[in-house]
Structure formats: C-alpha cells, structure tokens
Amino acid sequence: MNKKNILVVDDSEFVRKIVQAELGGNYNVIQAENGKEALELLYTNAVSLIICDIIMPIMDGYEFVKLIKNDDNLKNIPVIMLTTESYDYTKSDFEKLGVAEYLVKPINSEKLNEVINKVLS
Amino acid sequence: MDIFQDKELLETFITEVNEHIESLENNIIDLNKSDDTAQLINEIFRSFHTIKGSAHYLNLVDLVNITHNTENLVGKLRDGSESISDDIIDILLEALDLIKIFIDGFVNNTDVNVSDKIVPFFEKLKKYLPELKIEKKETGDNKDDGDDAVTESRPVDDIKKFVIFKIKNTYFAFDVSNIIEIIHYQEITRVPFVEKEFVGVINFRGDLVPLIDLRIKMGVENSITDNVRIIVLEYENSKVGIMVDEIFEIVKVNTMEIEKEAQLKEDIDNEWMEGVFLFENNIIIILDSEKLLKRDIAERKEV
Numbered sequence: 001m002n003k004k005n006i007l008v009v010d011d012s013e014f015v016r017k018i019v020q021a022e023l024g025g026n027y028n029v030i031q032a033e034n035g036k037e038a039l040e041l042l043y044t045n046a047v048s049l050i051i052c053d054i055i056m057p058i059m060d061g062y063e064f065v066k067l068i069k070n071d072d073n074l075k076n077i078p079v080i081m082l083t084t085e086s087y088d089y090t091k092s093d094f095e096k097l098g099v100a101e102y103l104v105k106p107i108n109s110e111k112l113n114e115v116i117n118k119v120l121s
Numbered sequence: 122m123d124i125f126q127d128k129e130l131l132e133t134f135i136t137e138v139n140e141h142i143e144s145l146e147n148n149i150i151d152l153n154k155s156d157d158t159a160q161l162i163n164e165i166f167r168s169f170h171t172i173k174g175s176a177h178y179l180n181l182v183d184l185v186n187i188t189h190n191t192e193n194l195v196g197k198l199r200d201g202s203e204s205i206s207d208d209i210i211d212i213l214l215e216a217l218d219l220i221k222i223f224i225d226g227f228v229n230n231t232d233v234n235v236s237d238k239i240v241p242f243f244e245k246l247k248k249y250l251p252e253l254k255i256e257k258k259e260t261g262d263n264k265d266d267g268d269d270a271v272t273e274s275r276p277v278d279d280i281k282k283f284v285i286f287k288i289k290n291t292y293f294a295f296d297v298s299n300i301i302e303i304i305h306y307q308e309i310t311r312v313p314f315v316e317k318e319f320v321g322v323i324n325f326r327g328d329l330v331p332l333i334d335l336r337i338k339m340g341v342e343n344s345i346t347d348n349v350r351i352i353v354l355e356y357e358n359s360k361v362g363i364m365v366d367e368i369f370e371i372v373k374v375n376t377m378e379i380e381k382e383a384q385l386k387e388d389i390d391n392e393w394m395e396g397v398f399l400f401e402n403n404i405i406i407i408l409d410s411e412k413l414l415k416r417d418i419a420e421r422k423e424v
Contacts, residue, residue: 011167014134014175018124055170084174086192090305090347102308106178 003028004120005045009038009064010053010082015105019051019082022109023116035064042068047077049120054083062089065097078119082107124179134175138224141168142217149213152205159199165213166195172220183235184223187242191216194249203249212245251282251371254301279376283398284352285369285405289341292369292405294398299410301353301360303368306345323362325353332362333414356414363410374398379407 006027008019016031023029030045032038036059038050050068054061061081068074078100091102100119103111124130145168148161155161173188194212197203219242223235243255283294284303302325309321309332318337322329330353336343348367353360379396395409 012137012171012175014130014137015178017130017133018178021127021130053174055167057164057167084170084177085304086170091307092345092347105174106180 004048005030006116007032007038007041007045007047007050008052009033009035009050009056009061011056012053015053015082019112022112026113035059035061035067038064039067042074042077049116050077050079051082052079054081054089055086062093062097065094065099069097080115080119082112134179135224135228137175138172138220141172142221142224144168145213145217145220149210149217152210152213153207158205162195162199166192166199169195169216181223181227183239184220187216187219187223187235187239190243190246190250190253193253194246197249209249212242212249215242215245251297252284252300252303280373281376281379282371282373283405283407284371285400286350286352286365287367287369288336288339288365291339292400292403293335293365294372294405294407295352295354295363295410296395296407297371299354299356301355304351304353304362306349306351306364320364323351325360325362328360330360330362332364334364336364336366354410354414356410361414370400372400374400 004027006023007030008016009032010016010019011033013033020029020031027048030041030047032041034056035052038052039059041047052061052065061083065079065081068077068079075098079098080101080103081094081099082103082105084105094102101115103115124134145165148165148168151161152158152165169188169192173185173192176184176188191213194203194209198205198209203209219235219238222238225231226235240255243253247253247255282297284297284300285292285294287293304325307323309323310329311321312319318334320332320334320337323332324330332351334343343364346366349364350368351362351364352368353362379398381396393408393413395407397407398405
C-alpha cells in the first residue's frame with residue numbers, strides 16, 4: 001500500500017525535520033517553507049493532510065488556510081495547525097476557517113499521531 | 122523521539138538559529154536607518170518567534186524566555202503601541218547578545234549560564250512589558266528586590282502598577298505584582314460538579330491552572346469574544362486564571378490617590394475591594410485577589 005502524503009508547512013527546517021522524523025515511518029512527508037510554496041505543491045501532489053504553522057514569511061498560515069478553504073479542489077483536505085503561541089491569531093480564528101485541530105508546539109509524537117489518526121479516520 | 126540523540130536535527134537547529142541571529146543583527150541595525158520599518162519589524166518578530174518555537178522543542182527554558190518576552194516587545198512595535206527608540210533598539214541588541222551567548226554555550230557544550238544576565242535584561246524589558254514576571258534565581262544574598270527597598274523608605278511616593286480590565290461596563294484592576302502573565306482565551310478542560318464560576322482548567326506552560334470566569338462570579342453575561350483575556354495570577358504559591366472581558370490599560374498609580382474607604386454600588390461585593398482610583402474619569406475598582414479567590418479555591422479543594 002502506498003503511504004499517504006502529509007504536507008508540512010513551516011518556515012523552520014528544524015520543525016519540519018522533527019515532523020518528518022515523527023511521521024516519516026507511516027507517511028510520505030512533503031515539506032514547504034511557507035504558504036505560497038505549499039499552495040504550489042498542493043496543485044501537483046495529492047495530499048491527505050496538511051500540518052501548518054502560522055507565522056511564516058511570504059504567506060502566513062492564516063492566509064494559506066483561508067485560500068485553500070475557499071478552493072473547491074482543496075477545501076476538503078483536513079488541516080492541523082501546529083503552532084507556537086502568539087498574539088496574532090486566536091484558535092477561534094482558525095476554527096472559523098474550518099481547521100480540524102489546533103495544537104501548540106512543542107508536541108510529543110504520541111499526541112501528534114493520535115490527532116492525525118483521528119483526523120484521517 | 123529524543124532530539125538530543127539526533128545529531129543532524131541538532132545541527133539543523135543550530136544552523137537555523139545562527140541564520141536568524143544574522144538576519145536579526147542586520148534588521149535591528151537597519152531599524153534606525155530605514156523609513157519603511159514595518160517589513161523589518163515583521164522579520165524581527167518572526168525570527169524571535171521561530172527561535173522560541175524551536176527552543177520549546179529542546180526545552181531550553183532560558184532561550185524560550187528571552188525570545189518570548191522580546192517577541193512581545195516587538196509585537197508592541199508592530200501594533201504601534203510602542204515606537205522605535207534607541208532604548209528599544211538597545212534592548213533588542215541585548216536580546217540578540219543573550220541568544221548568541223546561549224547558543225555558543227549550547228554548541229560548545231559548556232555550562233550555559235545566561236541566568237545572571239537574564240534578570241537585568243528583563244528589568245529593562247519590564248518597562249515596556251509591565252506584566253512580565255521576573256523569576257529570580259535564589260542566589261542567597263539578594264532575595265529582596267532593591268527597588269522595593271527604595272519605595273518602602275519613601276511611602277509618600279509609593280507607585281503601584283495596575284492592570285485595568287473590564288467586566289461588562291465596570292472597570293476593575295489587579296496589582297501587577299500578583300500577575301504572572303496575561304494570555305489569550307484558550308481551550309478549557311471542563312471540570313464537572315464544581316462552583317459554576319470555576320469553569321475548568323487551562324494548560325499554562327505545561328501546568329494545569331484552574332480558571333475562574335469573573336463574569337460569572339459577578340453575575341454578568343460571559344460570552345467569548347476576541348477581546349477576552351485570561352489573567353494568570355499567583356495565589357498561595359500556585360496559579361489561577363481569571364477570565365475577563367478585556368484588558369483596558371496598564372497604569373501606574375500613586376498609592377496616595379487610592380481611596381480605600383469608598384462605598385460602592387451595592388452590586389459589587391465590598392469584601393473583594395481593596396480600594397478605588399480614578400483613571401481618565403473612570404472609577405477603577407482594585408480587587409483584592411486573595412479575598413476574591415479564597416472562597417473559590419477553598420471550596421474547590423474540598424471537592
């Protein structure tokens with residue numbers, strides 16, 4: 001069976017690599033540095049799940065999620081926000097956009113896998 | 122997964138922090154030269170924020186604290202509540218120096234010790250971030266804050282800082298010295314069968330902190346809006362979150378201006394009141410957090 005694709009959007013390579021290390025065994029992890037790069041990847045890859053940071057250069061997580069939730073081809077891909085506490089957006093801003101989960105970094109692998117299984121089930 | 126066992130991941134962390142250090146250095150220096158500072162401020166904000174996020178994963182508490190608080194200051198530059206000054210630029214450069222020292226120690230595996238430098242740094246930051254709580258490491262001889270000693274000897278000029286917040290249409294205040302942090306509304310884990318104003322617990326920096334909705338306690342409507350904030354207070358060596366409608370202002374008040382014997386509208390329990398003062402023609406009611414919480418916490422412990 002082919003592994004499902006998970007798209008990780010985070011400007012920190014360190015965080016992307018942590019997610020890759022956590023999930024790489026069960027999923028094919030695709031990485032993007034910002035929302036714009038992620039959008040481009042979404043047009044060429046079938047993605048089962050998006051894990052997304054908020055504060056990023058060029059296109060931030062809010063802008064990115066807003067765009068995909070307004071795109072009929074992409075809006076059904078579940079999104080998990082994985083972010084560091086900040087004052088820019090609240091959890092409810094993202095709930096309004098329709099994200100599946102909102103998690104605050106750092107997060108352990110157990111919890112991450114639990115949430116992913118829940119979202120993908 | 123133990124990140125510390127993964128050499129490649131650690132190298133990625135160090136490379137990334139070093140890239141941010143370099144970009145911070147350029148951007149902070151450019152703040153003084155550039156007309157268009159909004160972009161620079163955004164980039165500076167992002168750098169501190171990203172370092173903070175990574176430091177969290179490695180549980181580097183000092184680094185998290187430095188970047189978290191500095192990010193808050195840059196946040197104030199970004200939203201316009203503070204403007205760029207030489208003093209702020211100096212503080213940002215000092216933050217950068219502390220990060221460098223920390224990372225050098227981390228890379229060279231020497232005993233990283235920025236703790237003694239963090240306290241004086243936070244003292245400077247506190248000017249702009251009144252809610253910042255400085256946790257001093259006990260060194261034996263300076264348990265007492267020097268500043269307190271000075272104000273104690275001059276009671277006439279005793280200045281206290283208060284956070285003014287709103288519940289419905291009434292202004293209240295807490296003494297800043299009891300406040301650990303003011304945070305946005307976050308997910309609450311509900312706890313059944315307790316006093317109704319005790320709405321549950323929140324996760325605050327890994328601690329489970331009981332949360333009291335002061336609006337319920339005061340018998341007013343308690344909707345969750347974007348302005349709602351949780352004031353995390355220290356109470357009897359633990360923490361309590363107090364949910365309020367919005368934060369209004371942080372002010373300094375001369376204790377001489379505080380009226381302790383004021384009679385209030387009957388709908389406010391006088392027992393909780395420590396005094397009142399006037400701010401911009403509004404009556405501000407100072408709440409005594411201990412008295413306010415005593416009953417709630419005592420009852421909760423019995424449950």
